[in-house]
Amino acid sequence: MARQSVAFRILALVKPYRRLVALAFLCAAIFAASSGASLGMILPVFDDVFARAGDPVSGRGLIDLMEEKTARPGSDLLEALSRFSPGGVIRAGGDMVAAAKEAMAEAPPGEVLLGVVGVIVFLILLKNLAGMAQEFLLARVEQGVLYDLRKALYSHLLHLDLDFFARSRSGELLSRLTADVDRLKGAITEALVNVAKQVILLAVFLGIALWASWKLTLVTLLVLPPSMMIILIIGRKLRKKSHRSQEKMADFASMLQESTLGIRVVKAFSMEEFEERRFQKVLASHARYETSLQRLKALAGPLTEVLGAAASGVIFWYGGRAVLGGEGMSAGQFFVFLGAALSMMDPVKDLSKAHARIMAGLASGDRVFKLLDEKPAIVEEPDAVALRTFEHSIRFSGVSFGYDREPVLRSIDLELARGEVLALVGPSGAGKSTLADMIPRFIDPVEGRITIDGIDLRRVRLADLRRLMGVVTQETVLFNDTIRNNIAYGDASVPLERVKEAARVANILDFVTDLPEGFDTVIGERGVTLSGGQRQRLAIARAVLKDPPILILDEATSSLDTESERLVQQAIDTLIRGRTSLVIAHRLSTIRHAQRIIFMEEGRIVEQGRHDELMALGGRYRRLYDLQFHDGQTG
Numbered sequence: 001m002a003r004q005s006v007a008f009r010i011l012a013l014v015k016p017y018r019r020l021v022a023l024a025f026l027c028a029a030i031f032a033a034s035s036g037a038s039l040g041m042i043l044p045v046f047d048d049v050f051a052r053a054g055d056p057v058s059g060r061g062l063i064d065l066m067e068e069k070t071a072r073p074g075s076d077l078l079e080a081l082s083r084f085s086p087g088g089v090i091r092a093g094g095d096m097v098a099a100a101k102e103a104m105a106e107a108p109p110g111e112v113l114l115g116v117v118g119v120i121v122f123l124i125l126l127k128n129l130a131g132m133a134q135e136f137l138l139a140r141v142e143q144g145v146l147y148d149l150r151k152a153l154y155s156h157l158l159h160l161d162l163d164f165f166a167r168s169r170s171g172e173l174l175s176r177l178t179a180d181v182d183r184l185k186g187a188i189t190e191a192l193v194n195v196a197k198q199v200i201l202l203a204v205f206l207g208i209a210l211w212a213s214w215k216l217t218l219v220t221l222l223v224l225p226p227s228m229m230i231i232l233i234i235g236r237k238l239r240k241k242s243h244r245s246q247e248k249m250a251d252f253a254s255m256l257q258e259s260t261l262g263i264r265v266v267k268a269f270s271m272e273e274f275e276e277r278r279f280q281k282v283l284a285s286h287a288r289y290e291t292s293l294q295r296l297k298a299l300a301g302p303l304t305e306v307l308g309a310a311a312s313g314v315i316f317w318y319g320g321r322a323v324l325g326g327e328g329m330s331a332g333q334f335f336v337f338l339g340a341a342l343s344m345m346d347p348v349k350d351l352s353k354a355h356a357r358i359m360a361g362l363a364s365g366d367r368v369f370k371l372l373d374e375k376p377a378i379v380e381e382p383d384a385v386a387l388r389t390f391e392h393s394i395r396f397s398g399v400s401f402g403y404d405r406e407p408v409l410r411s412i413d414l415e416l417a418r419g420e421v422l423a424l425v426g427p428s429g430a431g432k433s434t435l436a437d438m439i440p441r442f443i444d445p446v447e448g449r450i451t452i453d454g455i456d457l458r459r460v461r462l463a464d465l466r467r468l469m470g471v472v473t474q475e476t477v478l479f480n481d482t483i484r485n486n487i488a489y490g491d492a493s494v495p496l497e498r499v500k501e502a503a504r505v506a507n508i509l510d511f512v513t514d515l516p517e518g519f520d521t522v523i524g525e526r527g528v529t530l531s532g533g534q535r536q537r538l539a540i541a542r543a544v545l546k547d548p549p550i551l552i553l554d555e556a557t558s559s560l561d562t563e564s565e566r567l568v569q570q571a572i573d574t575l576i577r578g579r580t581s582l583v584i585a586h587r588l589s590t591i592r593h594a595q596r597i598i599f600m601e602e603g604r605i606v607e608q609g610r611h612d613e614l615m616a617l618g619g620r621y622r623r624l625y626d627l628q629f630h631d632g633q634t635g
Contacts, residue, residue, distance in 0.1 A: 006365045017140070021137075024133075027137065029200055031200075034126045034127035039208060061111060070099045076092040077093060149368070150181060153368065153372065161443070162437070162443060171251070172251075176368055180367050180368050187358045194354045199347070208336065209340040209341055212336045216319050217337075240363075241296065245286065248285050296356070303352075319334050320334070378443070381459060384462075385460060386464055387464040390468050390549045391418060392418055393452075393453070394550075395451045396415070396448065397451070399411070400446055401445050401447075401603075408431045410602075416580060416582060420580060422598065423597045424598050425597060425624065426599050426600035426624075427624075429602075430600040432584045433584060440465060441457055469548050470543035470550070471552045472552070472553050472572075478526055478530075483515075483518075483523060486538060505541070537567060540575055543575060552584075553581065593611070597610065
């Protein structure tokens with residue numbers, strides 16, 4: 001994505017907070033003006049106090065002289081402000097400065113010194129108040145933007161299709177939501193806080209320097225083009241290295257997640273040292289990129305400062321000669337210019353640092369916006385129809401599906417009638433889970449269509465379609481929450497009695513009530529504190545509470561011990577009673593009483609019928625059944 005495009009999209013995020021940004025810019029302008037004005041106070045200290053020490057003075061005080069000489073320019077300034085005339089404001093402001101200078105030249109030096117000190121204290125107070133206000137306002141903008149961005153990212157992720165998650169690493173997604181968004185925050189902070197403030201400061205100090213001596217200012221500006229060129233070169237390198245560093249951080253997060261989730265396998269195979277070596281390799285690679293990145297960041301500021309110091313030396317020498325030679329520059333003017341020139345170094349230095357952070361933020365913004373630009377494959381049509389009930393059947397008509405031209409389903413014709421229990425069996429890779437995933441529209445067919453009560457699934461509102469279905473899979477998904485909240489997932493208003501009834505149907509009530517915290521027991525990440533059978537029955541209880549007319553059970557009893565399988569199977573038998581059910585079975589003993597059994601192979605339906613019919617047929621189902629029960633257990 002082009003850098004300009006990323007920058008414009010970042011600015012679009014800030015747009016809802018434009019009033020706060022405008023107020024912050026006003027505070028930045030006050031901060032800069034106060035800084036410049038306090039620097040300008042050097043002039044009267046030198047020219048109207050120190051230079052006149054011992055000179056005879058008039059008997060009039062500073063306040064009287066100020067009132068007299070600034071009355072007319074002050075009136076002109078107010079009139080220009082009322083007419084919103086920038087030119088008039090500049091002219092009247094210049095007249096005000098000249099009048100004030102004239103008054104100070106006639107007033108006693110002691111009074112001038114006291115007045116200058118008072119003005120400096122006031123200006124410093126004003127500057128710091130404006131700086132505090134700007135930081136506060138922009139903190140609100142920054143946090144608002146981060147909230148909006150993270151909310152949009154998370155919402156977008158939840159609406160992406162399963163294929164996206166299949167080809168994405170969870171660690172990389174986590175990195176984009178955390179590290180990348182944090183670096184993008186850095187770009188927003190620098191662009192809105194430092195850049196705005198430093199640009200205004202630079203303009204104020206440059207204006208003061210030009211006013212004090214335009215010749216010396218031109219000499220000063222000779223050093224800026226090479227400095228900016230070097231800064232831009234470093235910035236480009238920073239963006240590239242930042243992008244690579246974030247990719248390495250994603251690798252780091254993915255590996256950390258894999259090893260923690262698979263810790264049982266790691267320990268079972270004594271692979272701790274192997275995983276350490278893998279982790280160290282990724283960690284070292286990230287450290288190299290991050291070190292290189294920080295080295296470039298560290299170089300940007302000092303390099304700018306060194307160039308500025310060299311220029312300052314030349315300026316001091318050139319300006320000092322002008323003062324000593326009496327070439328139209330007073331000591332006060334020279335020190336005002338010198339202060340302005342030296343003060344310009346800090347904004348330039350800060351701008352170089354800001355440029356480095358903005359480049360890093362743009363690289364992260366590129367990754368964040370690429371994620372936001374991912375288009376979900378499963379979308380709801382604008383005129384999708386509502387579907388409140390399921391009355392007749394679900395029909396597959398000539399349905400085919402594949403990944404990267406590799407066919408998974410081939411011309412499937414199938415009907416699942418209301419109230420029917422249909423079992424899918426077959427070897428791994430036959431397409432059973434793919435077929436089941438099409439009913440709730442986790443994926444769409446590439447050919448053919450699927451209808452529910454005669455309506456194409458693609459014409460039905462997704463929320464209505466999925467509200468009619470309950471899904472229990474082999475890989476039980478539970479959350480780090482209480483048992484009650486896992487059963488009543490997403491609906492805190494469900495009465496506890498209904499939760500208990502769902503647990504009873506799922507054969508888990510006795511176990512839960514024996515726990516010290518009962519239904520308020522927190523089960524840990526992915527239900528780690530429960531056994532496999534307990535997790536499966538908890539997932540079944542969730543489906544029971546939802547009470548859907550259509551059930552999809554994807555190998556829900558596989559990988560369980562005999563006792564757990566018995567309890568889970570009892571829960572399933574209760575759950576499917578009176579419901580339309582699609583059951584994917586690994587163990588054929590669990591689906592002998594299905595009203596119809598479909599045997600799939602290589603994405604095709606090769607046999608179908610009741611258990612006894614398929615056994616009598618003596619085909620693939622019979623061979624698979626005999627293979628599972630070769631020890632003498634037959635149908």
